[in-house]
Amino acid sequence: MTQLPGLLDIEAIRKDFPLLDRVVHDGKKIVYLDNAATSQKPRQVLDALNEYYEQHNANVHRGVHVLAEEATALYEGARDKVAAFINAPSRNEVIFTKNASESLNLVANMLGWADEPYRVDRETEIAITEMEHHSNIVPWQLLSQRTGAKLKWFGLxxxxxxxxxxxxxxxxxxxxIVSFTLVSNIMGTVNPTEAIVRRAQEVGALVLIDASQAAPHMPLDVQALGADFVAFTGHKMCGPTGIGVLWGRQELLEDLPPFLGGGEMIETVSMHSSTYAPAPHKFEAGTPPIAQAVGLGAAVDYLTAIGMDKIAAHEHAITEYAIKRLSEVPDLRIIGPTTAEDRGAAISFVLGDIHPHDxxxxxxxxxIAVRVGHHCARPVCLRYGIPATTRASFYLYSSPAEVDALIDGLEHVRNFFG
Incomplete structure (x- = not known):
């Protein structure tokens, strides 16, 4: 087995993930390299979900019976865990959503309805980048269309x-507003946040960072980033689907209007008007994703126990090795950075004239499970003149042997298509 510096105890970690033992297609053990799309879940998270549903299932906040109080404690306890995980100054700055897409849409809609000085209108501009996931493009296009604001972007x-x-x-x-990804989901590029944030602050613009591809893979400190909002999702970081996070600065959350109306987000309601609860509840209308939040809390516990610094070092070693091995494959072109410097663990490539779907x-x-297509980042494919890519993406349980399996598989692809 190939030995690389900085690797975690992969064998021990993989025992926590039941799905990684699955066999498919005539007894082949699965090689899961689609972690940028979603990660697998450790037993600790699966057990937390089962225990919640078996022992504590109830709606939160309003009930006075024992199950409601237990469910509320677990749900709000997950908020505490997430706040600590991202070094938020206050737990009340952590808003639970259903995914990062909802978090990004939440901010776009708040700014569309806001009063000055935050309001986006036809006299203002929105800045994004050409490497964004569609979830950080379409909401701003919609806001631009509704308000007349001009949408601008950084090229590649x-x-x-x-x-x-x-x-x-x-x-x-x-x-x-300047909204950009911390790590590209298609190219793995780690972006220079300091320069962008500094320029935004010079002109008084707000900053929203999409950390969906960062939160699972590296330490995430919202205070150090200097942003006003940070969005990420649970299912890419060992948590369940259906749970996302929006962190926002307290004073902004107090000033900005809610996006969704309903139960729990209110203070008082009459037939003539309503007043709203303080953040975070102002932005969490209706029954929240309770079990999913509990599962996310368990995922945070799991990742924290291993150490995000160690996870980042492991993935850096795996990514460096994968780039080296991929460079040995004839006719293979990596789309994006070709070194492991300032780079995440998602590597997209094209192989000669063989279509990525093939x-x-x-x-x-x-x-071998990889992703094919434009990865909800079609402008990147247009920029580099390709219809789509094949993407291999790694995580804390990925091993050098899986990289080797990918290389062997690509050789089989080349032979198959002659």
């Missing part, structure tokens, strides 16, 4: 980095 360099050469033209005195299908027959 040939090697998959943000082109900040025109930063003063993209982020101007008219800019109200690559993915033949790999699947070998038990």
């Amino acid at each position: 360099t040939d090697d998959g980095r943000l082109d900040l050469s025109n930063i003063e033209e993209v982020i101007t005195e008219k800019t109200k 690559v993915g299908q033949v790999l699947d027959e070998q038990g």
